[in-house]
Amino acid sequence: MMLPTIRPGRPDEYDEIARIWMESWVSTGLSQSSERLLSDLRARLPREVAGGWSLFVADDRGTIAAMLALHRPTSLLDQLMVAPSHQGRSLxxxxxxFTRRQMPDEIWLKCVRENEKAWRWYEREGFVFEKEAINPATGFMMKHYRWKRAKVA
Structure with missing residues (x-):
């Protein structure tokens, strides 16, 4: 199986990217699909890009299979959302x-504490738990993680 191509997301794709974002988030069981959630995510995309996000998509032969949002100035992996139809395929x-190539020295991320599948995956991928803190915008308790490139002796 050929992996999708990672490329920059385009403004004309924001509706589809927001849909993938919502479907992936809803697949965690932490929220319900709704027009309001979709509308909020659609509105958030251009704001986040204007605020410094580097937005990427995984393009599976013309279908957006995932979205990735990086904030390089703070070494933050802000969003990694895979469409349910593409989960379980190493995407x-x-x-x-790809993120480690973009930010090779250090990566920070936050993960909702109740999303155990995600944070356990990040731990298996070498991320180290740093702290927990409430996200004031959502009210979710967030687990903060950090990955640092191993020093070569």
């Missing part, structure tokens, strides 16, 4: 390898 690992 997350492919996106994480």
């Amino acid at each position: 997350g690992r492919h996106l994480l390898a």
Whole structure:
């Protein structure tokens, strides 16, 4: 199986990217699909890009299979969302390898504490738990993780 191509997301794709974002988030069981959630995510995309996000998509022969949002100035992997139809195919690992090429020395991320599947995956991928803190915008307790490139002796 050929992995999707990772490329920059385009403004004309924001509706589709927001849909993938919502479907992936809903697949965690932490939220319900709704027009309001989709509308909020659609509105958030251009704001986040204007605020410094580097937005990428995984393009599976013309179908957006995942979205990835990086904030390089703070070494933050802000969003890694894989469409449910593409989960379980190593796409997350492919996106994480891409992220490590973009930010090779250090990566920070936050993960909702109740999303155990995600944070356990990040731990298996070498991320180290740093702290927990409430996200004031969402009210979710967030687990903060950090990955640092191993020093070569």
